[in-house]
Amino acid sequence: xNEKIAFLPAFIQxxxxxxxxxxxxxxxxxxxxxxxxxxxxxxxxxxxxxxxxWAVVAAIGGTFDTFYMVERxxxxxxxxxxxxxxxxxxxxxxxxxxxxxxxTWLTQEHISS
Numbered sequence: 001x002n003e004k005i006a007f008l009p010a011f012i013q014x015x016x017x018x019x020x021x022x023x024x025x026x027x028x029x030x031x032x033x034x035x036x037x038x039x040x041x042x043x044x045x046x047x048x049x050x051x052x053x054w055a056v057v058a059a060i061g062g063t064f065d066t067f068y069m070v071e072r073x074x075x076x077x078x079x080x081x082x083x084x085x086x087x088x089x090x091x092x093x094x095x096x097x098x099x100x101x102x103x104t105w106l107t108q109e110h111i112s113s
Contacts, residue, residue, distance in 0.1 A: 007084060014088045018059035018095030019102075025051045026103050041107040048103035052096045059092035060085075 026047040033043030060066050066085050073082035 007087075010088060011091050014059045014091040015095040015098075018055040018092040019099045021055040021058045022048060022051050022096055022099030023102060025055070026099070044103055045107045048100045052100060055096040055099060056089065056092040059095060060088055 026044045029047040029051075030040040030044035034040040066089070069081040069085045072078055073080075073085075
């Protein structure tokens with residue numbers, strides 16, 4: 001069931017879904033790294049970079065609805081759909097970047113000795 005929700009709630013949800021996917025995936029991945037004898041903070045930092053695109057995909061729905069909306073905008077002149085999808089993707093990318101920044105602050109892997 002694909003219900004149409006208002007733009008502002010979708011925008012906010014897109015941001016926080018991306019943050020949640022990235023933080024949760026990196027932390028659970030670090031737990032797995034710890035259990036397998038690897039360094040958990042280094043693994044968490046690496047997973048955060050690797051999960052960035054998947055956080056964006058999960059936040060925008062992971063389906064072809066986004067591409068359909070863009071196609072409809074181009075071919076049928078509905079530019080409002082293009083702008084809406086662009087802003088949702090932008091919010092998801094911002095959420096993913098926020099998650100990476102939080103993981104970077106938490107792990108301090110970017111500091112060289």
